[in-house]
Amino acid sequence: MPGPGPNTTQLIGIAYALVFFFVGTYLWRTGRFRKTTKYLLLLVTVLVGFAFFSPMIPHNFQQLVLRSGDVVGFALVGAAIGMAVFFLLAFLFGRHFCGYLCPIGAVQELAYAAPTPKFRLPWKRGLSLVRGLVFVLILAAGLGFSISVLGFFGIQDFFRLVFSAGFVVFLAAIALSLFIYRPFCRLICPVGAIFQIFASQARWKIRRTEACIECKKCEMVCPTNEAGRDDAKGECYLCGRCIEKCPVEGALIYGGKIQNNTRDREKTP
Ligand code: SF4
Ligand code: SF4
Known part of the structure; x- marks a missing residue:
């Protein structure tokens, strides 16, 4: 039996992401992507995350892993196709999705803009390696034991303002973003690991x-x-x-x- 189809708010989120992906790419290409555009877009993405639960690709990925042994319904197939589209777009134009359209990334980017002391982590390969290991852990825990590793981060709870233990964990990740650039993206996010592969070959x-x-x-x-x-x-x-x-x-x-x-x-x- 097929699973449920995407609801209206999800469709709005996906439409929003696609429209702004191409608008952002156009502004970058023509040199018109200004600082005000950047912060406006980040703010809108965070607010849309609150209001509509705009595309949370990491969260969708975790769902996909958790239910992959189950009936593959329309929603899962749709999520997989949606992800593939954004991976292809990253291959063509770079990580605009991560930069401005993912609410998780946007909230960390805004936190890092705060006038706090910054600590730059020099180990680029080491960070990618840690994220790769987390990727394997997410797959193993999800496929082997039906455990949602990302579930511990309370991403949904944060954006839906549900005050839970997970909410506090994600809040701590955002607090860390005041000092370190995008710790969740660079150390934890499983789709960040995939985006890195595609974006490293980006045409633009x-x-x-x-x-x-x-x-x-x-x-x-x-x-x-x-x-x-x-x-x-x-x-x-x-x-x-x-x-x-x-x-x-x-x-x-x-x-x-x-x-x-x-x-x-x-x-x-
Ligand atoms: S790395 Fe993951 S969490 Fe960060 S912006 Fe990209 S998709 Fe979102
Ligand atoms: S991440 Fe580095 S290379 Fe990319 S836009 Fe920012 S400063 Fe430039």
Whole structure:
């Protein structure tokens, strides 16, 4: 027997995410994605998360894992297709979903914007490895023992304002985000692990042009250590800090592969 179909609020959430994904990508591509747009979008996403439970892909992923041994109904197939669409979009355009459309990511991004001391974690590979291990744990606990590891984080309770033990756990993760950039995304989120793989091969991403003067200011400000010339950008959340900090107009752009970059020019006598 097929499971229940998506309800109206879920459909609104998905429509919202798709529309703003393409609007965001267009604004990035044309260089019109400003700081005010960023915070407006983040705020709307957090509020929509409260009001409509907009697409919570991590939560959907956990549901998928928990029910995979069960009857695969329409809702699960729909969730799987929806996820695949966003993974494909990450492959084409980078992690706009994580950057601005996931309420879990948005609430951490807003917390990190608070004027608090920041601690940048230098171990990029180590963090990805931990998240990979958590990914395996989520799969094993869900498939083998029907345990929802993400359930301990009270994500739903937080966005629905249900005060539970899980609510407090997720609140603690947000409190940590005041000092460390997106700890839940970078250490726990199972779909973050998948997004990283797709986004590292993204067709459009932030790239340096030949205008770059190698001052490395972008690298110093990037909270995920992804602003280096050769970094794949798998953990780039399109926060925009590198572009804001760059002293040379046009040295960093969002788009496809650049043919004649500085390195090529340096090699030319
Ligand atoms: S990494 Fe996971 S929690 Fe973070 S923004 Fe992406 S989907 Fe959301
Ligand atoms: S500073 Fe730049 S490279 Fe680093 S995460 Fe933000 S947008 Fe991506």
